[in-house]
Amino acid sequence: MEALVCRKLGGDPTIPPDSSQNTPLTVSKSHPIPKLISPTSIRVRIKSTSLNYATYLQVLGKYQEKLAPPFVLGSDYSGVVESVGSNVTKFKIGDPVCSTAGDGSFAQFIVAEENELIGVPEGCDLVAAAAIPLAYGTSHQALVHRSNLKSGQVLLVLGASGGVGLAAVQIGKICGAIVIAVARGSKKVKFLKSVGADHVVDLSNGGIIESVKSFLRTKKLKGVDVLYDPVGGKLTKESMKLLNWGAQILIIGFASDEVPLIPANIALVKNWTIHGFYWRNYEAIKPGVIEESVKELLSWLARGLITIHIYHSYKLQEVNLAFSDIKDRNVIGKVVITFDDPKSITSSRL
């Protein structure tokens, strides 16, 4: 099968795979198809797999969890059940499913335990389903289960046009919050308004404080109740000047490459709650919660309550372009890698 192998950590994933011996990524055309590993395991023929910022950090060698190369890159994916173990009860061959993986999904096939897979309901686009588990799952868990976001509260979303940010904007609107989105450039601003953001700060015009304060004034609102922060650095520092008494801060990530400092004395006097949120170990420690969350998101997708904006869909050989989109901060929504349908796959020996 075709698979994208990371052969070393620390290289630049925006260099085309195999363009020299030194490139971190190589496309293997004859990678072994993974075998079922237990009576309850399932092999999935992958339709689509999504890139997250974490995948980019992983190749750079900057991600907190480091796999030993060589390994097949992996993240969220969707596809169709192709083979089932003898004790599988939840799924049958042909069922559409999605899940997430720490490795292995940038390939035509992946093997997972049946309890790791979630059925994709009718009415959901299978390519879009590959973008749901990690990005939408993170924002859903953080906003709904951790901060308990309520109707009428003011939500400030940093990095709002990216994978988790756009998910947070959409989920915030479903919760009935007043959503302020922060992004860079007029294209992103226009897009975020089109998905319902109540106010969008364009970073290309400067900082966020004046723009947000003036919006709050016109709406007779005091400040921000929940800060959703996948960016960190100076944007976190500015955002703290906008938070209400009793506000909640959701620490999601550090796309700016700068871990922010939140002064404990200010948190004390303002009665702030600071939530650290890490989806991957949530998944390991509270698997049922994640499953419920992804199921709810898929039902929202099926009912048209959320839409997945696929910024670009690439073939595996073009993965460097997908990484460039992330590195250059061009992405609005998600970039995905898609695989051809079975009839056009000639390399499968199954």
Ligand SMILES: NC(=O)c1ccc[n+]([C@@H]2O[C@H](COP(=O)([O-])OP(=O)(O)OC[C@H]3O[C@@H](n4cnc5c(N)ncnc54)[C@H](OP(=O)(O)O)[C@@H]3O)[C@@H](O)[C@H]2O)c1
């Ligand atoms: N805690 C968790 O479980 C969890 C789960 C998923 C993701 N994350 C983390 O959340 C962050 C965002 O992930 P993502 O997948 O949404 O990434 P993404 O799609 O690439 O979005 C990142 C956004 O951050 C903004 N940004 C601001 N400063 C940036 C900088 N210096 N470099 C790059 N982007 C910058 C960009 O928007 P503008 O250009 O418009 O400013 C971009 O849209 C990452 O740090 C990731 O590791 C955490």
